[in-house]
Structures are given as structure tokens and as C-alpha cells.
Amino acid sequence: MPAPATLEEFAAVVVRSRLMASDDLLGVLKEVRPSGSAAGDLEAARRLLVAGRHLTEYQAAHLLRGHTDGFFLGPYKVLDRIAKGRMAGVYKAVHESGQVVAIKVLPASKARDADTLARFKREGRLLTQLDHPNVVRAYAVGEADGKHYLVLEYLDGDTLDEVLHKRKRLPPAEAVRIVHEAMVGLQHLHQKGMVHRDLKPSNLMLVDPPGKKEAVDRAVKILDIGLGKAVFDENDTAQKITGDGVLIGTPDYLAPEQAKNAKAVDIRSDIYSLGCVLFHTLTGQPPFPDKSILNQVMRHATEPPRPLSDFLSEVPPGLQDVMNWLLAKDPAQRYATPERAAQALSLLVRGTPATKPVAATTVVEAVSTPAKDIPLGKLEGPGRKSGPVPAPPAAAPVEIDVELVSVPPPEPVRRRRTADESRGWLELDRRDAVMLIAGGTLTSFALLAGWGLYRLLRVEPPPDATPPGKPQEG
Template sequence: MVVNPELSKFWQAAIRSGMLDADGLAYCLEGIAPERLTPRGLDRRLARQAVAIGRITPWQAQQLLLGRWKVLRIGKYELLRPIGSGGMGDVYLARDTTLDRKVAMKVLSGEQGRNPRAMARFDREARIAGQLQDEHLIRVFDFGDAAGARFLVMEYVDGESVSRLIEGHGALPPGAAAEVGLQVALGLEYLNLKGTLHRDVTPSNMLVDRGGTVKLADLGLAIDLDDAERLTREGSTIGTFDYLSPEQASNSRGIGIQSDLYSLGCSLYHMIAGQVPFPAPTLPEKLVAHRLTEPAPLSDLAPSCSPALDAVIRRMMHKAPEARYARPADVASALEPFASGSATLGRMVSMGGARTSASSPETVEAFIVQWLESDPEPELDEKPSAPVAHPATPEVFPVIYVEAGTATAGGSPGGPPPIGPGGRIGARRAEAKAQRPLAMIPGSLSRFVRRFAAGLGRRIGGRR
């Protein structure tokens, strides 16, 4: 049977999307044996050839085969593949077609786009991050709307998040952890000089590139110090609870840079101990522990950690803000004698981070490649195989952006953690249930949690 390739679903979707032109598709066609040009297998074979010659990614091929060509471009940006998702939306590895460079693109989910508070947070991240230029902070390149999709374009880091390094390697060597802490402290010092609080300093927001440079990501919760009192009066608990300072948990109006230093101390503790400081099963217990309980000594969990480094971290995690270091620069100086250097971190990144899971971007991509390479015309008389929706790439996509499994996307299935090409990274990963970022809790729930924690704390204190 004679087949007109120009009428195939893939050919038409590729032309309409701009991913391939007629000449490019004709070149793909030349790589297919004439006897294989059948109606049943042509689409997938064309897609396979386009991937093989590097014209499109496996994820783009899947979208074209499913007729979702409109999701592949937002303004001047070509989406290459999902690398993460979160409560605010999804993060993609993208290409700036004007400057021909890879970027990370965060796209606000449809549900969050209708949430005034989420919109304000998204806009605040763009406004604050766009004014910052520091080696240890993720840079923002662009911000805007295209056909109803609100997006933020950021520097793409080819490497690992510290949380995934912990997953892949277990507890980090104290010297490597100190190096991470030192570089993050330098980034926080820059923020401090700019009068800005980060408010979500966690291992998942620390990205390490292949040269061992650490960059602090996700300024969605950052605020100007002048705004701190106004925002806390609005009644929201903000941050990630395993790393939340006592004053941040209690919604104090006097929150300052020492709160970020406490969170950095908790992160360092996690890196060295291999567990969070207060691995309590419930949120109220975590909040009470941050207020009243001392963590297990690092010497019990990590004998290789020197008493001097343990003392630095304990000071960072002091319950009283005034007893902590005065500035991030002081923390950097205190950590410097223990830091192993960026080369050590670079080697750890090159070794790889977390083991892949069923929903990781690596697994998703391998799944797509396996499907593309499978025979579209099995010898047995069975129904032709069709694109199977992996849990991280659901069937329903809006016109512009993918309301996919989430780097924490509201209302959508659980999705892949941030991962980059040839490595595993991104803007942010969804935390395990006990550690997941609850960026902003509505005031009513926040007040209930604080009252519950305060009451529990009084009962515990009364028993002493």
C-alpha cells in the first residue's frame, strides 16, 4: 500500500509545531527502509529517526505522536523535557531560541494561576531574583506570559541538588557538607546585604554543578526585610518544616537573617547525619521539637564529624536567634577550616546522585525511548501498541503548558524530581511526605497548628 508521509500524524504535528520542517522530515524519511513505510508504523519510525539524528528529544517525540504539539513552545522558548514539578507548577529544560542556550523554565500551573496568593509569590520570586547577581544564587533571565501561561526563566544548572546527593550517597563527608554550607552562606550574605531573606533554605534548594559550585535556588518565599512584619501579620507559616526556625514556626514579627542561618544549620545537620534533626512523624511534633528539643549529637550519628564542626552547627541551630551567628559571612568563616573544596563536590556530582525511581525524569525518558524503539508492527495479530502515559507524563495537557505530575503541582499526580541532561538536577524536587515543602499554610490552619504545638509544648514543659 502506497503511503503519503505528509498525511501522517507525526509529519503534520512536527510541521505545525515548528520542531521540524519538510526538509528535515524528508531526511528522516530517507532513513527508513521502503518496506517499512507502512500506515501502521510510519509515525513512530519517523519519530524514532528524528530522535536518532538529534532533531528532537524523546519527550518531544512523544508529545508530537500524541498530537500535543502546542505544548512544545512558550513564546521564544522550546520545551525540551520536564525536569521537575512543584506546588507552583512544572519546571522544564528549555532552549532559548534567540540566544540558543539551555535554561530552566518554571511554568505556573493552571490551578495556581487562579490563586491570588500563588500568583503573588510567583511574581515576588521574579521581582526579587531578577535583581540579584551572585555566583551562589540562581539567576533569573526572563519573566512573562504567553498565551495564558505565566512563566519564569532561570539559569539551568547541570548537576545535582544536595537532597539528591544525600539520597544517592547517604550522609555526606563532613568536609563536603561544610563546603556546601560555606558556599550557601556566601549566597545568603549577598541576600543579607540586599536586605532580603530567603526563608526556605533546604537541601533540595541547594544545587551543585559539575565544577562543585553551589547555588541557592527557589526565591519564591524570599522577602525584603522591610516586608517581613507585614507578611507575618497576614497569618501564614512559611517554609519547609524540617528546617524551620523556632521564630519562623511561631510566626514571629521579628524574623531576621538568623532564621535563614538556623535553616542552613538544619540542612548541614541533615547532610552529615543522613537524617533531619527532628525526624518526628507529625507536623506539630516537629514544630515543638524545633522550639524545645535539642537534636541528637552529631558525634552519635557521624563519628567522623569533629567536635569543632559540631559546635559550629549547634550554634547555627541555637533556639535563640541572638545566640546564633550575626551574619552569614561569620558562618562562612566558621565553616572554612572544615570545607573540602569545590573539587570534592564536583566529583560527587559526576558520580551521580539519587537512584532513579519509577517517576524520575530519567525513568520517564528511558520509558519513552523503549517505546519508540519497540516494533510498531508486531508479528502477532494484536492491536498496535500506542503511546502509554507514564505516571509522570499524564494524558491531559493544556494548550500551552503541561499540567503534569508535579515538581509540586497542585491538583496533578506526583511527578518527577528535578533532573538535567546527563545528570540529575533541577529547580526543585518534591520532598518525601514527612519533609515535603508546605510553602504557605492558610492562616486558619497555621494558627491551629501553632496553638496545638504551643499547648503540647506547655504540657511537655510541665512534666520536666
């Protein structure tokens, strides 16, 4: 319908939308005082309807443009659009029962692709099986009027990305607590056989407790599990979502093995990504900030991140060593599971009030000696096994104090890359370079730049290089 020009035309649009009964609408419109202009009368009507909570700002704006459909999806009434940026429609809605939810709508261009639609339905059903306080809940997958959608828990809060835009970086205690909770949520995904593939600050929501805004102890929720940008971004035109030649993930937080082969990732790739998130939260920037995607991928694979002491006046004891393990280039050198990473982070914080401060001389000693007063079990280094560790309760977020424990700093864990590993990453051919940056904008300039970078970085191993698989000493 054309945009209404009079109150009578506006009333017809509202009734046709089914958002209000005609009698209720006429009762409100009778209160509109003539302003002498049609535009003034329409604005007065809009203000009255929104102030009386008959309509939301979103609904009123669309009605004034003449839109009469799109306000209902099956049993849900759409209240507002809450998506930001280029991502396709994510809406705040209310069920007939009164429950407020978030609804993520699959773009029509994606729904026309049979493979994408099948994946949407399959993974949407898997998401409904997740039930953890640190993971966003998915309630149902539905279809109405040709639109496919996913019904999610509605969250009131800010993403970590929004928080970092305001505050630049967070104190170590707060940063460690946030990533600790994210690791606990990631462990639930791991137990369900899932890998996230795109953990980053914008996919971590800090949820306000009831009645509190921007509280210090906001719960952390993992977002966009399984069904991320490749499915919901209207402008993402990649035909293969996980096939060869498509870069899955965000370069700032991308594990080296994920850039090389998206099909070969496992939960340790997500652990690396959360390590990058922790680095960003502590320092105010990702480990390898760079305008070039190819440069970023290369740096993740070959370059050690800057030490935290370059950014922090005081680095809490043990934090640098945990960071080294989280960001190890070789997945085998990282924590084997998110639970073990959470245990390592828990050493940096005090537990419940009854918990005594951790008494350990080095992280290495803590690895081999059970620390019974650590909330989530003993700390472990990557690759070490232990007895069973009690899983965190699923009914409520894990509660930990954010006061840092005073633990003498352990010796840094350092490992030189072998000649074979260095050659495998530095001797990139054209096909590898294309694969690493596919999914972005691939131009002939990028290919030439990648080949030039290859020529500059190609090195021969020293004659005394350590044989593959055997770490160097010193």
C-alpha cells in the same frame, strides 16, 4: 488533535507544532522502512527524529499524543520538562540566540489569583538583580500566550537532596564545604535585603564543572529564592502566602521563630535552616525527624539536637560548637549574618595552599583574637562585632581546600532556656497549634493530638528559675 495513527497524520502534527520545517521532516520520514504496522512505522520515525536531534524525547512523546502547542514561550523553544514531584512546570528551553535556560511556569490556577500574580511579577524582577556564583541566576520575567514564566540559569548537576538519597550522608570535610558555599551565597541575598525562608537540601544544587560529572568540587547554587512552593505548587491551595495561619518553610529545617510567626523571620532563620542542612548532611537525618509536623515544631523550639558524636566516630575539632551556634533556639545566640557563619565554617577548613593551618586553642580565643590566616576573615561567635571583613569576590565561587584543620576542641557553648521562654513555647493554646501546622492538612484529629501534647508538656517553672533575660550559670 487526536493522536496520529499513520505517518501522514504524524507529519501533519509535527508541521503544525512548528518544531520542524515540512521539507526537513519529509527528508527524515523517507528513511523510515515500512514495518508492516502503523505503530511500528511511528516508532521508527520517532527514533530517527530523536537520534538526528531534530526532536527531543519530550517533544516526540507529546507529538505522538497529538499535542501541537506548548512548545514555545515567546522566544524560547521548550526542550524538556525537568521538574520533579508535584511542583508545576519547570522546563529546559533554548532561546532564539542558542542560549539554554530553565523556565519556571506559573500554574494557571495561581495566575488567576491577583495577589499571587502580583507577587510573582514583583519578586521575579527582584530576583533578576541577584548576581552571585552561589545563587541561581534569574534572567527575565515574561508572559506569552497567557502563560507567566520566569527565565532562570540552566544548571547541570544534582540537588543535595538527590545526593543524600544516594549516599545517605557525606564526610565532614565535604559537608562543611557545601554549607560554607551556601552561606556565602546567602550573604549575597542578605545584602540585597532578602530572606529565603525555605532552605533545605532540595534547594541546594551541586553544579558540575564543565566537562566533569559528579566532581568533588562541585559549586553550590541556592535555588527557589522568594518564589517557592506556595507559588509554583499546583496542589498548594493556601490562599494566603505569607499571612497568618500559613506555615512557610519545611518542618525538617524550620527555625523555631519561623514556625511561631512567619512574618517575624530574618536572615538568622535562614542560618538556622542551613544549620539543619549541615546536621542532615553530616548525620544522614534532620535534627528532629518526626512524622508529626506539630511534634517537629515543638522539638525545634524546646529540644536540643543529638550531639554529632552519636553519629560520627570522630567529630572534627570545633565542629560541634559551630553546630551549637547555628542551631541556637534564640536567634540572638546565632551568628548575626551568613558571612559570620561562613567565617566560622572556614576555620574548619584549610584555605589556599599558601594558607597556614589555624593555630587556636579554643573557638572562644579565636573570637577575641584575629586569625589572619583564615580565608574569609577572623572567626566570630554570635553577637560579637569586628572590623570590616572583605567580601568574597562575586566573579567566581570561593575556593577552599576541604582538608579539615586540626584545632583543639573548644568548650561547648550551652545556654539553658529561661522560665519565661520555656513557658512561652510549652503553654501552647489552640490558636497557636493551628497556626503552627496550618498550610498542611489540618484535621480535628491533629487539633486533639496538639491539645493532648500541650497537656502532657505543660510544666511549671522551678521555684529557683532564673529571671527572664538573665542566663543561668553552670
